[in-house]
Amino acid sequence: MALRRGRGDRGPAPGIACPRRADGWGRGAAWPAPRPGARLPFDDGSFDLVVSFTGLHCFPDPQRAVREMVRVLRAGGAITGSSMFLGAGWRLEVARRMGTAAGVLGPMCTADQARAWLSAAGCRDVRLAMSGGIGYFRAVRA
Numbered sequence: 001m002a003l004r005r006g007r008g009d010r011g012p013a014p015g016i017a018c019p020r021r022a023d024g025w026g027r028g029a030a031w032p033a034p035r036p037g038a039r040l041p042f043d044d045g046s047f048d049l050v051v052s053f054t055g056l057h058c059f060p061d062p063q064r065a066v067r068e069m070v071r072v073l074r075a076g077g078a079i080t081g082s083s084m085f086l087g088a089g090w091r092l093e094v095a096r097r098m099g100t101a102a103g104v105l106g107p108m109c110t111a112d113q114a115r116a117w118l119s120a121a122g123c124r125d126v127r128l129a130m131s132g133g134i135g136y137f138r139a140v141r142a
Contacts, residue, residue: 045074054134056083057108063117070121073141079123080138085111085130092133111135 050069059065062083069079084092086108099105109117111128114137118126123139130136 040068040072042072044071045077046072048074048077050077050079052079052081052083054082054084056081056114057085058104058106060106062106062109063113066114066117067121070118070123070139070141075141077141078138079118079141080136082134082136083114084108084133085114085135087111088130088133088135095133 050073052065052069056062056065066079073079084096084105086092086096087110096105096108111130114135115126115128118137118139122142124142126137126139128135128137
């Protein structure tokens with residue numbers, strides 16, 4: 001599996017558009033997250049792996065973000081990552097309220113919603129394990 005390198009400037013807000021410069025890192029690449037109402041600038045089935053670590057809870061439309069990340073996966077490719085999920089206890093609820101008020105967090109979703117969205121987007125072998133308020137997910141595009 002080969003990863004392509006990419007370039008970009010920092011976006012205006014985390015989770016909305018956060019491309020990072022990958023040149024010189026010597027490992028993989030990073031590209032922008034989907035902007036509201038936009039598509040990732042890649043063809044369907046372009047990648048073997050899509051990673052979103054602690055990002056899904058920042059998107060203004062997490063369901064659309066899941067669909068878009070799965071769209072660019074090739075058949076047999078994996079999506080993996082982590083996110084804060086709703087319903088994980090009072091500590092997370094305090095952080096969610098503060099983050100939402102600060103404009104840093106999006107509407108978020110439950111772990112069950114994320115599982116359902118991954119399946120509906122065409123993934124199989126959907127796994128999501130919670131550890132406190134953070135869930136770690138992995139699925140394979142059918």
